[in-house]
Structures are given as structure tokens and as C-alpha cells.
Amino acid sequence: MRILSIDLIDITLPLVSPFTTSFSTQTSRAPLLVKVTAEHNGREVTGWGECVVLDEPVYSPEYLDGAREVLQRFLIPALYAWQDAGKALTAELVGHVLEHLVGHRMAKAALEMAILDAQLRATDVSFASYFGATVDAVPSGVSVGIQKSIPDLLSAVGDYVDQGYVRIKLKIQQGWDIEPVRAVRERFGDIPLQVDANTAYRLVDAPHLRKLDPFNLLLIEQPLAEDDLRQHALLAREISTPMCLDESIVSAASAADAIAMGAAAIINIKPGRVGGYLEAKRIHDIAVANGVAVWCGGMLETGLGRAANAALAGLPGFTLPGDISASDRFYKQDITEPFRIEDGQIRIPSGAGIGVEPIPAVLAEATTRTVTVAPRRAQTLRRAIAVGK
Ligand code: OSB
Numbered sequence: 001m002r003i004l005s006i007d008l009i010d011i012t013l014p015l016v017s018p019f020t021t022s023f024s025t026q027t028s029r030a031p032l033l034v035k036v037t038a039e040h041n042g043r044e045v046t047g048w049g050e051c052v053v054l055d056e057p058v059y060s061p062e063y064l065d066g067a068r069e070v071l072q073r074f075l076i077p078a079l080y081a082w083q084d085a086g087k088a089l090t091a092e093l094v095g096h097v098l099e100h101l102v103g104h105r106m107a108k109a110a111l112e113m114a115i116l117d118a119q120l121r122a123t124d125v126s127f128a129s130y131f132g133a134t135v136d137a138v139p140s141g142v143s144v145g146i147q148k149s150i151p152d153l154l155s156a157v158g159d160y161v162d163q164g165y166v167r168i169k170l171k172i173q174q175g176w177d178i179e180p181v182r183a184v185r186e187r188f189g190d191i192p193l194q195v196d197a198n199t200a201y202r203l204v205d206a207p208h209l210r211k212l213d214p215f216n217l218l219l220i221e222q223p224l225a226e227d228d229l230r231q232h233a234l235l236a237r238e239i240s241t242p243m244c245l246d247e248s249i250v251s252a253a254s255a256a257d258a259i260a261m262g263a264a265a266i267i268n269i270k271p272g273r274v275g276g277y278l279e280a281k282r283i284h285d286i287a288v289a290n291g292v293a294v295w296c297g298g299m300l301e302t303g304l305g306r307a308a309n310a311a312l313a314g315l316p317g318f319t320l321p322g323d324i325s326a327s328d329r330f331y332k333q334d335i336t337e338p339f340r341i342e343d344g345q346i347r348i349p350s351g352a353g354i355g356v357e358p359i360p361a362v363l364a365e366a367t368t369r370t371v372t373v374a375p376r377r378a379q380t381l382r383r384a385i386a387v388g389k
């Protein structure tokens with residue numbers, strides 16, 4: 001496969017309702033899409049990637065403008081340089097080719113996803129079969145943001161329960177933790193329930209977090225800071241709610257460390273956060289080998305990322321419902337055909353690659369800018385530099 005050109009497409013989609021976490025309130029979502037145009041055996045193919053980066057570095061160090069810049073200036077040129085040296089490029093090589101560029105995992109993940117999508121479309125293989133999914137639909141969980149009041153929360157959760165979501169995740173922070181959980185348990189009984197703190201607590205909060213123990217939660221997600229692996233291990237011994245890590249797991253290596261330290265009984269796998277779907281699969285395999293359950297997290301993906309996440313979540317180690325909800329959980333109008341919840345499940349697309357593509361008119365309407373990074377330009381620039389222009 002040879003890459004002919006890569007477009008970085010900024011889009012903005014309004015959210016159906018504000019999404020509040022311990023780190024921010026989002027009222028719209030601006031993911032960066034990566035469109036790869038490639039040639040494979042004389043045929044032109046397109047591949048789509050979605051960069052899950054947020055506008056601001058509040059969930060992870062990456063942010064939208066930085067991701068666009070690093071893709072444009074470093075990551076994509078590195079792939080072109082590899083190709084220009086006459087070396088074949090496959091999705092499986094992307095991680096290796098970009099390894100000398102440190103960090104920027106969300107940007108790398110989007111690029112790898114787009115190339116993998118193009119490669120699988122060219123060879124007529126779905127994401128699900130490439131990764132080894134064993135089911136054709138995955139149970140659908142929903143992440144419920146911090147609300148203004150307990151009645152608002154009960155009404156939001158009630159709506160999701162009515163729609164058939166099989167697991168509810170409540171965002172928590174200081175001042176919005178024990179009481180919301182108690183209220184949801186009292187109203188909705190023994191539904192599968194878990195909480196996500198997005199790093200809002202410190203180890204000294206252990207006695208407070210222990211008050212969640214009686215509520216029989218599936219897990220508590222990322223109570224402490226990203227770097228605090230050891231402190232998560234200490235906290236895990238102080239509370240009975242199973243410890244799940246999100247922000248801390250940025251690679252297969254950190255997953256292996258967290259498991260070895262006893263910092264994670266459960267892992268939330270987000271392909272974007274760990275540098276791509278291939279690394280996500282490696283984390284899945286490490287977790288399975290160690291008896292650690294995994295589930296697929298979300299970053300308010302459009303249908304593109306949602307399709308790929310659903311395929312990954314079809315792997316056998318994903319034994320807990322993920323944050324893979326229907327498109328209308330976040331968007332009135334998704335950029336692909338919408339994902340719907342049916343009997344509590346989201347169907348995994350079966351077509352080649354991720355199996356969905358943007359609807360052209362909807363994409364055009366949502367697009368705020370497009371930057372094309374073409375190999376010719378990179379070559380011309382290098383030649384101009386070489387002759388001192
Ligand atoms: O911590 O899981 C998180 C959304 C944005 C940033 C971080 C998180 C989330 C979610 C998932 O909770 C929302 C979703 O995509 O369903």
C-alpha cells in the first residue's frame with residue numbers, strides 16, 4: 001500500500017446535552033478526522049481515523065491544536081519519509097515508524113486507525129475479524145455526567161435505563177459522589193453501576209471513598225492522578241470497590257506495571273489513549289493472560305471511532321460493558337449512519353475496515369477546516385531546503 005495523501009479534517013458537533021466531568025464541561029465536540037487516500041494493487045482506497053483528543057489538555061497532555069500540528073509536521077512526514085526510502089508501509093509498521101517521536105499517542109492512534117482502515121478495506125477484511133471479535137454485537141453502557149441536582153440525575157439515569165442501557169457509569173468528584181450513588185441505588189435497585197472520578201481524589205481520601213463500599217459498585221475508575229500507579233495500588237487495599245484505571249494506562253507497558261503492582265483489577269481500554277487499536281489489542285491480551293477484566297472506554301466518538309471501538313469490544317477479554325452507547329447519547333446527527341441501541345446492545349459493523357463512512361453532506365456541514373498533507377509537498381520542501389532555497 002502506498003499513501004497518496006492525508007487530509008486532517010476538523011469537525012464540530014453540538015452535544016445533545018452538556019457533558020460534565022471532574023475536569024470540564026463540554027457542550028460540543030471537535031474531534032480531528034484523518035482521511036488517508038492510498039493505492040493498493042492499482043486500486044485507490046480511503047481510510048478513516050478519528051483522533052479522540054479534547055480541545056484542552058485536561059484529560060491527557062494532548063490537545064486538539066497540538067495533535068493537528070504534530071500530525072502535520074512530524075508524524076505524517078515520517079510516514080512519507082519511510083515510503084520515499086522505498087520501504088513498504090503497512091498498518092502494523094506505523095507504530096515502529098513513529099516510535100522515535102515521543103508521546104502524542106492520540107495523534108498516532110488516529111493515523112494508525114486510518115491506515116489500518118484503508119488496508120483492511122483494500123483487502124476486504126473487517127476490523128472485527130482482523131482483531132478476532134467473537135460476537136456480532138456488544139453490550140451498551142452509558143457514561144452519565146455530573147448533574148445540577150439529584151432529581152436531574154435520577155431523570156437522566158431513568159431515561160437511559162428506559163432506552164435499555166445495560167450499565168450506568170456515574171461521573172463523580174468531591175461533593176458529588178456518595179449521595180448520587182445512594183440515590184441511584186435507591187431508585188433503580190441492583191442495576192450494574194460504576195463510577196468514574198477522572199483523577200479527582202488523593203490517597204488521603206481513602207476513608208471517604210470507602211463510603212462507596214456498601215453500594216456494590218462494579219468498579220471505581222481512576223480515582224487518583226495519572227502518575228499515581230503506586231498510590232492506586234495502596235488505595236485498592238483500602239477499599240472494597242474494584243479498582244479500574246483509565247488515564248494511567250497509556251501503553252501495554254503501563255498496563256503490565258499496573259497489573260503487577262496490584263493497581264488495577266480492571267482496565268478501561270481506550271485505543272486513542274494508548275496509541276492505537278494494535279496497542280489496545282496487546283493490552284487486552286496482557287489483561288486476559290493475567291485474569292484482569294477489560295472494557296472499552298469512549299471519548300465521545302463519532303460513528304467512525306464508535307464503529308472501531310465496537311469491533312475491538314467484541315474480543316473475548318472485554319467481559320464488562322463498555323462506554324459504547326448509541327450515537328444519539330451525544331449527537332442529534334452523527335456523521336455516519338447512527339449507531340442504535342437494540343436490546344441493550346450495539347451491533348458491530350461487518351463491512352470491510354471499520355465498516356462505516358461519513359455521510360458526505362453531513363461531514364461537509366460539520367467541517368470547519370481541512371489541511372491536506374501530501375507526499376509531493378514534503379519532497380519538494382526537502383529538495384528546496386537541500387538547494388538552499
Ligand atoms: O474518563 O471515560 C472517561 C469522555 C471524555 C473523556 C474521558 C472520559 C469520557 C467518558 C466516556 O466518560 C464517554 C463516552 O464516550 O461514552
Ligand code: MG
Nearest residue numbers: 196221222246
Ligand atoms: Mg474514565
